[in-house]
Amino acid sequence: MNEIRKEDERVKGTQEYVLLDLSHSPETGFDQFAQVVKRTFGKELFVGLWVTLREMGSTLFGKGKHTVSYPLEKMPIAPRYRAIHDMLRLLESGNYRCIGCGLCEKICISNCIAMDTKYDENQRKEVSEYTINFGRCIFCGYCAEVCPELAIVHGGRYENASEQRASFSLFEDMLKPIDMLTQQKEFDGFGAVSPNADENIKKTPLAY
């Protein structure tokens, strides 16, 4: 018995659990009867009724309602949530950040990223097309973690039902719309810069 309690203490930890006293259940018929009487005429049943009635009142007239009227209302999702990817832009120029390094394509364990790149007029590598096959993506977040440019991240778009399971998402679909540039948020999940990144890096000397 004691042992169990000790165990219980340990399980209890710091959380506010209430331990039920299961030590004496009714043994004789009379005990059982007494228990029924006690439970019937004690407060328990009525407390139950009161609680439900109260909640009904507060739901109807107060703020008790817990239902989120999705899709009219949406819950904010955690910044680390891994939903459909976003392709971020550079805040200064509005250019897309992706440099076409192909690391995401390489690391993707579902092998669902594909990209086409080319040499553009400005002698830069241009990402001419980029897709993720969301029929295969498992939202593991590796692509976001590996991206050296913080370009591909997970966004909050989780409503991805579509007629075609294997429908593609193209670069334009994922790219942050340029008019929403000011609303662009950095991703906090895998691959984000750690808050003390500066302390962990030794600076390369510069001759200027």
Next chain:
Amino acid sequence: MDPLLIGTVLKSIIVLSIVSALAGFGTYIERKVLAFMQRRLGPTHVGPFGLLQIAADGIKLFTKEDIIPSNANKLIFSVAPAIAAATAFIAISAVPLFHTFEFTVPVINQLVIVPSVIADINIGILFVLGMMAAGLYAPLLAGMAQANKWGIIGSSRTAVQFLSYEVVTGLSVMAPIMLVGSLSLIDFNNAQADGVGSWIVWQQPVAFVLFLIAGFAETNRTPFDLLEHEAEVVSGYATEYSGLRWGMFFIGEYANMITISFLLAIIFCGGYSDIGFVAGWLAMLLKVAFFFFLMLWIRAAWPHVRPDQLMWLCWKVLMPIAVINIVITGLVVMLG
């Protein structure tokens, strides 16, 4: 043609349609009330406040494929739901729902007297209880006919539950019957016509509580919904049912709830007599609504009991109390 027959048929049709509509509405109310009690919203999308959800469900039930399992006893399997619905409605036929209506037909200028009860039989209360008890064949047969283990368990639970509770139901109304001295429900109503003070519930609180509890069992509502408790026996006797047949069980259950609510109001709470300025029909509606609500409320608040607890409660607690109550009432009646 016999005007009585015409009247009865007309009334049957009206009551049948209203009660079945109400049964449907009852599902809506139940979902709403339970939702609110659980801080949810319940149906909201179909129609204003989700009211048309009933219609949607109805359409669904009507159009759903009617599956009869290949190993089932087809005849019994198809008849059982009809028993459930039929007995529930037949039971209502002997329940006086409101005052007798009296009105003058404008054109022919003739006074028409329409008693609200379809069939005023002088053993109304026995008939109603008997009919409701006969309803137990529905789950019993349904469960056994469907060749499904959950159905069998549901059936056996039915047997257990009804055998137990018919006793309590019968014994508990015995005392009020002794007081009123009649088995006609109209007499019950008339016996309590002198306002709230004359309600039998004050004289027979124990009988009231016992009847209430038995009523829950009769309609297999929580806490006595053993027959089809999802968490234990999938859907019990209704496991293999789908579509309209399943819907008939459902309607039967809700019709029974309405009947029980009426019975409670008439036997213990003054029936359709006026209460001061509150018209009798309104008082009746309010009472019925309250009892109906109570059933939902309790479903939201209380857990259900195990079959063994149920029997224990019935045979070892309620029945003795009922018997004692009858004895005491008998003594009082004899001595008084």
Next chain:
Amino acid sequence: MSENMITMTIDGVACQAKEGEYILNVARANAIFIPAICYLTRCSPTLACRICLVEADGKRVYACNAKAKDGMEVLTSNQEILEERKAIMQVYDVNHPLQCGVCDQSGSCELQNYTLELSVDTQPYVIADTTREAKNWSSVLHYDPGLCIVCERCVTVCKDMIGDAAITTGARGGVELDKEYKESMPKDAYSMWNKLQKSVITPSNDTDSTNCSDCGECIAVCPVGALVSRDFVYTTNSWELTKVPATCAHCSSGCQIYYETKPTSIENRDQKIYRVTNEWNYLSLCGAGRFGYDFENRVVAKNEVAFRVAIDAIKSAQAIRFTSVITNEEALMLQTLKEKLGVKLFNTEAKAFQNFMSSYTTHSGNMLFGGNIKEMMQTSDFIISIGSSLRNDNPNVRYLFNNIQKLNKGAGLYFHPVGDSLITSMGKNITQIEHKVGTEEAILYWILDQFADKEKLPSEINEYITSFHEVSKKTITEKVITDVTETVVDAETGESKEIVKKVTTNVEKEIEVVANRLLDILDAPADFDATLEKYLGKKENFSLVLGEDLYFHSQVKNLAHLVALIEEFTPFSVAIIPPRTNSLGVALLCELDDDMNDDKITTVGYNTIGDFVLSSLGNGDLDMPAMNQQEGTLTNMHKRVVPTNAAVSYHGYELNDIMNELGFGQDLTVDWTSLLPTGRGFKSVDFDSLPNGYTNSGEENRGYRLENKTTKSTSSIPTKIVTSDISGEILYRCNPQRQFNEFTDKAHQIFEEFALYVSKEKAEMLGDKATLEINNKEFTLPVVVDDRMSGDIIKLPDFKHSHEIYTHFGDSRFKSTTIRKA
């Protein structure tokens, strides 16, 4: 070179090696890793990177440059060496742009690899950067000096292998190194940096363009992303590419290549070839092999109607005309058709080669020539080339010619009617003899005269040769140097000094000279004898390479006879270069007939003209797979049967389907591989068991080597020299560099056009366009200056079949013509 084997230890491992081999190569052959950046196998060490530093018998040496000695003990690293190496990598990383993310080399970059290998995690060195603009050097070369680490591999390969020497190190204009570093940093790293900071790579002709062979070998060897093909820049990451080991199908070298493939684009998931790579340490490609890869015949479905017509056409055909760009398997199928249906087989170039080879076999008793190009490259120090415009005909033989000059300190003679300044620029000891057209017999006789063992040589031949000798007395002036002592008074100090001066005086002398009239026939330079004597000093390994001019020659039988004699009686090893891709295979497998170009004969053409055309080019009556779409084997000039693979999909009919329809087929095309006749030197092996690669020590492990079959030779005496006179304007049937056939022409990165190629002087006479007439047919073609050509001869390509150039030229590669400005 001595073949003595020695034993040395590297890191405690006992290694066998040839004496005089570089430590680095010994280590590599024994799978011991020594970091090395600038060294290229088969080229001379440049000592640019210094990272290959090792300790040999207690001394610091550069592994790529230090020769192995018996009993030598080498340690590949110690603390000091590791520090040195790390410093070298740190220096390479100074100001190296952080653009691995976009760089084409990323993932296979040696700078990345060694930076990681040597765990460079901090940067102690710093210097101001210099702006360096990326440039396009040619139609294919893209150079980004920002990424260049000046390892000079590109320079080395271009000079030592390719022979163009088109690029060199130039001034960077960078900031001077801080003097302080001299003391503070490891000394090899410092001196490497010092040099690095001063140089970039530039075209060696002081212009912005290399004007070179566009072989792309510099791209292949560049360890970083500095040199990339213009077409490839930023199109894909190297790790996305699948390497398909194959064999280049353009010339008879049959080089091993990898087609590197990836889906075409996001929309089109069909595999596409993005580039061709090679094992550049062991083999060098030419521009056609490297850039001419997209010649596939995209066929999406089988055309049954055309197929039926094809079957009927073949059944009713009297002859099948084809080119040498087919696999051995296909050649065998065609031969089977000949045997079963009695059709004739026409293949002009292979027939000419076959004629030459059969005459050679008759007189030498050997089915195959004895020389081996790969061995020549390693050992030969004297090479003669006859009958081939080396630069155009066979790049690998040209690399051989160059490599012998550069690495083996060799000498070379280049006999050809068309002068080529590239050949002479390959080394100091090269003489080019622009002989008259059709005098090849004289050259071969001259070789016999010069090099044959006269004792053994049949006396008739001996007599014939000596009949060309003319003995005369001649007075020559000889320079005599004498020391004269003078006394000089210094003007400022007034001191007098004794100075010894060398004074040259001319002395007249009379000597006996043997003049060889053979040389006169060949228009050899006057002092040729003396030059040759100089060339031949200390030479011990002689090579002779023979080209297409000899097979298309009126005296072809006699030439082959002379070649057989040379092989027998002189120390030369002889390589007879097949004219086209698989001419050797075709010549061995097919009984070819003479193509009279008779219009009355109904022909089926395979990749060439005919009444019904099977075409891998997509312009015929029934599509066939191109070489990069089929499996099979090729027989190359190294006398090897090498496998090639399909890199691009093909969904149409193959020759084997036709064979099946006719009832002589095999399950798969490659089932024919094991049926190749063993009587012709082939082996009965499965296609799938044929290897296609190189070992660590550079040994070729590809397919199998053809076996030489010997017969009894008939000894007879070659006929005397017949000189045919050819006058007027002379045309030479010769393709431009990188252009071999219609397949190379189809490739989008091969730009060389179908035009007249002429020397600068000739171009001035002809203008932009010229009209010429052959066999009463007029051609008007653009005139393109080939500034390495000299002389009046005009080169006319044959890579477009529609022009029927072969037919017009008949049995010679030279043709007289009339030409006028257009």
